[in-house]
Amino acid sequence: MKKFKIAFLLLAAGLITAFNTIKPAGYEIGSIATDFSLKNVDNKMVSLKDYKEAKGFIVIFTCNHCPYAVAYEDRIIDLDKKYKKLGYPVIAINPNNPEKQKDDSFDKMKVRAKEKGFTFPYLFDDGQKIYPQYGATKTPHVYVLQKTDKGNVVKYIGAIDDNHSDETAVEQKYVQNAVDALLKNQDVKVKTTKAIGCSIKA
Template sequence: MAVSPPVCDFGWAAPGFSLPGTDGRTYSLEELRGPKGTLVMFICNHCPYVLAVLDRILRDARALQELGVGVVAINANDAAAYPSDSFENMQKMSREKDFSFPYLHDESQQVARAYGAACTPDFFGFDTGLGLQYRGRLDASRRDAAPEGTRRDLFEAMKQVAKTGTGPQEQVPSMGCSIKWKAV
C-alpha cells in the first residue's frame, strides 16, 4: 500500500542515533553530519518504490557528498516478516551496489519512530545545525522510475540547503511502501 509522509516541518531537530552499519561499524548522527547539511534516508531492500529509483538515489547521494552533505540510509523494516530486509541482505545490497554512504540497521525501530518515518523511501534533509529543511520526494518517480531527465527534486533541494542553509518552500511528499512495523 502506497503511503506519503507529511510535509516538511521546517527547523524540526534531527533525533540522534547510534546504529550498526553493514560495514561492521556503529555510526552516530553526529559523526555522519556533513559540513553543508545531512541527508537521512529510510530505505529497504524489497520495496518496489526504492528499487525503481535506487540507482538515482546512489547517483544523487554521491553528488551531494561532493557538495559537503553527509548521507546515510536506514532500514527499519521488520526482517522477520520481510526476510529480504535482513541485515545480511542489507550487507549484500550495499556491497553489490557500492553504496557511498553507511547503510544502517534500525532493528528496534526506535529511530524510525523518532523520525516519524512513514514510507520507503522517506527523505529527511537537514541544514548544518540539523534542522529539517526538506521532507520531499527524490523526483516524480512512483512505483516505476520517471523518465530520464526528470527534475531531481531531492538533489536540487539539498543543493539549495548546502548553499543557503534553507530548503525550498514548495515540496512534494515522497511516496512508497509503508514502514513494516513489528507487531507489538
C-alpha cells in the same frame, strides 16, 4: 431533548474530525533531528556526529525488498556521489522489521549493499526506534538536514523526485533542489512532498 441529541451528535462529529486531523508524530520542517547510533553493513556503529565536516545530511529510509526503493537505488548512489563531497552525504536507514519482511534482514542488507556498490552507510534501525522519531512512513522517505549551531535542522521531507518509475521522465528533483538551495544559503522552495513507496513494516 431532540435539540440536545443534535448538539451531542455535532459535538461528537467535531471531536472525531479533530482526532482524525491530528498530525502524526515525527519531525516537521524546522524540527531539530536528534542523533542516533545504528549499525552499518560493515558492522560499525554510525552517528551523525561522526561527520565532523558535514554541512548537513540526506537521510533516506529505504530497504531491500520494496520495488520503489529498488527503483531509486541508482539515484540514491548518484545523490551521495554528487553531494557527499559538497558536505551533504547520504545516510540510508532500513526501518523494516525483518520478522515481518525476511528480505530486509541485516545479513541481506549486507548482500544488497555489496551487489549495488553502495557508496553510503546502510544502517539497520534495530528495534525500530529511529524511524518513528522522524515520522517516516514509506520506503523511500527522505529528510534533508542542515547542520547548525542549534543542531541538525529539518529542511525538506518527502520524495526524492516526482517520478519513481522512470528517471528520464523526472521533472522535479526535490532532494537535489533542496540541497542546492542550502548550499547557496537560499530558502528551500518545495519543503514537503508526499513520499511514494512501500509502507514501513513494523
